[in-house]
Amino acid sequence: MKKIGFIPLRQNSKGILGKNKRKMVGRPLFTWVLGEAIHSSLDVVYVYTDDDTIIDFIEKEYHYTNKIKVLKRSGASATDTASTERAMIEFAEKLSYNFDVFCLLQATSPFTKAIDIDNCLSKIADGKDSALTVVNTHRFVWNEDGTAVNYNPKERPRRQDFKGLLIENGAVYVCTKDVLLNQKNRLGNTIGIVKMPEESLHEVDTEQDWIVVENLLIERQKRAKRSEKITHLVLDVDGVFTNGTIAYTKDGEHTKNFDMRDGMGLEILRQFGVEVMVMTSEQSQLVAKRMEKLKIPQVYLAVKDKYTLLQTLAASQNFSLNNVAYLGDDVNDMANICSVGWSLAPNNAMPEIKQLADVVLSKSSGAGAIREACKFIINYNKRF
Structure with a gap:
């Protein structure tokens, strides 16, 4: 039928x-x-x-x-x-x-x-x-x-x-x-x-x-949120990995600045068995190259409906949104911020995101926010 x-x-x-x-x-x-x-x-x-x-x-x-x-x-x-x-x-x-x-x-x-x-x-x-x-x-x-x-x-x-x-x-x-x-x-x-x-x-x-x-x-x-063990960290890029600014030339996107300490934090986090995913609305080869360098295989570019994609990944990979920590900074992250087990925002995130996030970090985007989030997750998971 x-x-x-x-x-x-x-x-x-x-x-x-x-x-x-x-x-x-x-x-x-x-x-x-x-x-x-x-x-x-x-x-x-x-x-x-x-x-x-x-x-x-x-x-x-x-x-x-x-x-x-x-x-x-x-x-x-x-x-x-x-x-x-x-x-x-x-x-x-x-x-x-x-x-x-x-x-x-x-x-x-x-x-x-x-x-x-x-x-x-x-x-x-x-x-x-x-x-x-x-x-x-x-x-x-x-x-x-x-x-x-x-x-x-x-x-x-x-x-x-x-x-x-x-x-x-x-x-x-x-x-x-x-x-x-x-x-x-x-x-x-x-x-x-x-x-x-x-x-x-x-x-x-x-x-x-x-x-x-x-x-x-x-x-x-x-x-609907429940605080369970964090098995997945999902990250936005602009305004999370970076400070939200992009340098352009007449030929298009030129540079983004990434904090090396964030990369080390993610490497340490994965040693504790937490899967890292990246989900961004931008179609950026610079982002693809950086994530390849960080050895993050699950990188999703040009995603406008992040919530539906996250639901689909959870269903296909057999995890719950309650097992997810999500780090985002702007309105296109809002549905995920409201829905996952733990939501985090950089200190310089948009006010409407900071209002909804479970944790507002002391560090700003591109300046240690991801490293701080990794430390939070490791300490939180010790309870499980």
């Missing part, structure tokens, strides 16, 4: 300019659901967009997986008045309905996890023809005529005794091919219900939504 994911993205957004590409906790908004789709049981995930910059981003970024594909969306299906169903049907026709199960994923619902997707897919396996995600809210609902919808105001129930209401959160919708082909709709006749946490009721449509959702995401990531 072929199960495909579908993430529709429009280039223009009236509520929030460039919403889908704007960084939410340091990553483009749409990558929150895309990353989870990669780790779900979907066979392939399509991003359907009229935005050429997103197409270019996806083609370059997710080269390490064959699960992600991108298709150009027509302008007619990306207008303010076009329905999501129109985009779904247009896309399905391009694929000649070559799938068995269709999963609509909304980028404006970044709380979606792989388990939510899989739970919806399991409803189809159990015989339903469609499924959707909901939130069980305990709010009291009223009609405009002053009558209560879901409770008796004369006998106000306690929260723990109140069943509440199930409300669509707009995150995940799954249906069979027959439903989409014959009913032209995301939902059929026998619908399975999958509950998600109450925080997922928030969607990103306004600037106020953005602030609320970003802070809730940060707290969710931090709540």
